[in-house]
Amino acid sequence: MKPILLFPLLATASLIGASATSIVCKQCHPTIYGEYYDSAHRKASVFNDPVHSAWWKLMPKSKQGYTCAKCHSPSDKEALKKGVLTENGIQKEEPISCVYCHTIDYVQQNDTANINITTGKTREFFTAEASKKGSGIAHFQTHTSWFGLNRSVENSPYHKINYDNENYYNGNVCMGCHAQSDNGHGFDIVMLDALIDKKDKETCISCHMPQVPGTKVTLKETKTHAYHGIAGIHNMTEALGKYIDFNVSKRADGFDITIINHANHALFGQAYREGVLKVTLKRDGKETALPPAVFTRIFGKEGKETLPWEATQTLKDSLIYGKKRLHYPVRLQKGDTLTLVLGVRRVSQAGLKALHLQNHSELSRFKPLKYETYRF
Numbered sequence: 001m002k003p004i005l006l007f008p009l010l011a012t013a014s015l016i017g018a019s020a021t022s023i024v025c026k027q028c029h030p031t032i033y034g035e036y037y038d039s040a041h042r043k044a045s046v047f048n049d050p051v052h053s054a055w056w057k058l059m060p061k062s063k064q065g066y067t068c069a070k071c072h073s074p075s076d077k078e079a080l081k082k083g084v085l086t087e088n089g090i091q092k093e094e095p096i097s098c099v100y101c102h103t104i105d106y107v108q109q110n111d112t113a114n115i116n117i118t119t120g121k122t123r124e125f126f127t128a129e130a131s132k133k134g135s136g137i138a139h140f141q142t143h144t145s146w147f148g149l150n151r152s153v154e155n156s157p158y159h160k161i162n163y164d165n166e167n168y169y170n171g172n173v174c175m176g177c178h179a180q181s182d183n184g185h186g187f188d189i190v191m192l193d194a195l196i197d198k199k200d201k202e203t204c205i206s207c208h209m210p211q212v213p214g215t216k217v218t219l220k221e222t223k224t225h226a227y228h229g230i231a232g233i234h235n236m237t238e239a240l241g242k243y244i245d246f247n248v249s250k251r252a253d254g255f256d257i258t259i260i261n262h263a264n265h266a267l268f269g270q271a272y273r274e275g276v277l278k279v280t281l282k283r284d285g286k287e288t289a290l291p292p293a294v295f296t297r298i299f300g301k302e303g304k305e306t307l308p309w310e311a312t313q314t315l316k317d318s319l320i321y322g323k324k325r326l327h328y329p330v331r332l333q334k335g336d337t338l339t340l341v342l343g344v345r346r347v348s349q350a351g352l353k354a355l356h357l358q359n360h361s362e363l364s365r366f367k368p369l370k371y372e373t374y375r376f
């Protein structure tokens with residue numbers, strides 16, 4: 001252990017105060033901080049996310065100002081409380097900070113959008129660790145043995161840890177922002193159809209923050225830590241493919257592909273997201289691409305397609321909920337090979353156009369989630 005290191009660190013911490021706290025965490029949790037820095041959560045603000053920014057700029061504004069702060073930058077108090085948006089350090093470095101997430105006490109259910117109730121404490125954090133559940137609040141402790149020759153430390157010298165909040169075990173901590181969001185016309189645009197059930201084997205956290213190699217803290221060596229880059233479209237996309245299965249079955253007039261979604265929410269639910277299944281048939285050495293299947297939602301008003309913030313209805317919904325069966329009227333022969341690739345585009349081509357993001361074609365790149373090959 002290196003107790004000497006702690007003193008300059010704590011001094012910096014108090015200098016920075018409540019403004020930029022995540023940088024303090026970096027000193028003892030550098031791997032987690034690095035992942036977080038590259039995550040959709042650190043990039044959720046108008047200043048870091050071109051999609052969010054384009055959408056906010058095009059939207060008609062109300063007196064309430066920037067209402068997106070609740071979920072996109074709750075750590076910026078001015079934005080959260082007054083709807084005032086300024087290009088500041090919090091917007092850029094930690095719109096959803098380490099402290100914010102780790103102090104969500106519980107989530108208040110609400111029709112238009114849920115509300116995160118935080119403790120307001122800056123030095124006491126909730127987390128999940130099955131072996132310590134029910135052990136109360138952990139304080140920093142030092143133990144000396146062998147007449148002071150051996151010194152060992154336990155827990156954090158910077159903060160207390162509370163292992164007892166059930167919401168960090170079942171994934172409910174994510175639901176203040178990820179359950180639903182009303183667009184102001186009684187229409188939900190985030191809709192993932194997410195449901196947390198005690199019977200679920202996996203949770204939001206086990207699927208999107210899996211344990212990956214590397215220590216969670218410098219003062220103590222652990223083999224793994226919870227991935228804070230957040231598996232999704234930005235990072236670790238292919239790792240999520242294991243929660244999706246394909247099933248191919250021959251029919252008299254062709255074949256069926258069934259996509260089975262093991263997540264507890266619909267896939268590709270966000271506005272302008274697009275899932276795509278590409279199917280290639282190889283016969284006698286020749287490859288043919290069959291028409292791709294597209295999974296998306298199209299929003300409307302009075303029967304006509306509209307921008308998401310004006311929508312009052314869904315015109316088309318081809319999302320993958322529990323299972324999705326697709327029929328291909330192509331008869332399979334002995335020796336045929338079928339290749340299936342399911343992937344996602346963060347913004348569809350139509351979305352790029354609607355949001356005036358045509359010069360950001362990288363946002364529309366196809367990111368594979370799952371591959372599979374079948375021989376007949």
Ligand code: HEC
Pocket residue numbers: 006009021022024025026027028029098099102125126127128129154155156157158159161216217219220
């Ligand atoms: C001086 C070093 C230090 C600083 C600074 C620090 N931590 Fe920690 N943190 C630790 C140590 C040590 C542990 C205990 C690990 C253990 O014993 O399991 C810990 C544990 C945690 C845990 C619980 C991990 C677990 O599974 O037990 C969380 C959550 C956490 N820290 C969050 C933060 C956040 C957020 C910040 C910034 C506001 C921060 N830490 C700043 C040293 C630090």
Ligand code: HEC
Pocket residue numbers: 049051052053055056059067068069070071072113114176177178180181190269270346347
């Ligand atoms: C109740 C919480 C909540 C509120 C309020 C909210 N959002 Fe979101 N927003 C989310 C979540 C959660 C996601 C990520 C969903 C996903 O990836 O499926 C998201 C994603 C987005 C995206 C897609 C970003 C991308 O990378 O493709 C845009 C654009 C967006 N929001 C715009 C807005 C705007 C503009 C506002 C304010 C008018 C707003 N949101 C208010 C929760 C919210």
Ligand code: HEC
Pocket residue numbers: 040041043044045049052070071072074096101171173174175176177178204205208209230231232233234235
């Ligand atoms: C304070 C609100 C908030 C909380 C709490 C929150 N998120 Fe998010 N999350 C967001 C927003 C906003 C976005 C979209 C950011 C953007 O693209 O602009 C997002 C994006 C995501 C994405 C999409 C990432 C990608 O690359 O496609 C995943 C997955 C996700 N969050 C999972 C989680 C999980 C798991 C938890 C709980 C441990 C959680 N979130 C807690 C607000 C939140």
Ligand code: HEC
Pocket residue numbers: 171174175178194195196202203204205207208232233237240241243244262263264265267268269270273344369
């Ligand atoms: C069994 C694993 C699993 C569980 C449990 C799970 N997810 Fe997912 N999640 C996935 C997969 C697979 C995808 C699709 C990958 C993608 O769109 O990038 C996904 C996608 C997402 C996305 C991005 C959607 C988009 O198109 O932008 C968000 C946000 C998200 N999940 C949040 C959550 C939240 C919140 C929970 C808890 C209620 C949760 N997930 C539970 C597997 C899971």
Ligand code: HEC
Pocket residue numbers: 022025026029032033034036041096097098099101102127128129168173205209216217224225226228
């Ligand atoms: C979106 C919410 C969210 C954000 C932002 C976030 N965390 Fe976490 N963090 C969690 C959750 C949920 C867990 C519990 C994961 C688990 O089940 O092991 C966790 C676990 C941890 C752990 C324990 C790791 C382990 O494997 O047990 C540490 C340490 C930690 N976080 C530190 C941080 C630091 C430092 C930051 C900022 C750089 C941060 N967190 C940002 C939600 C978040």
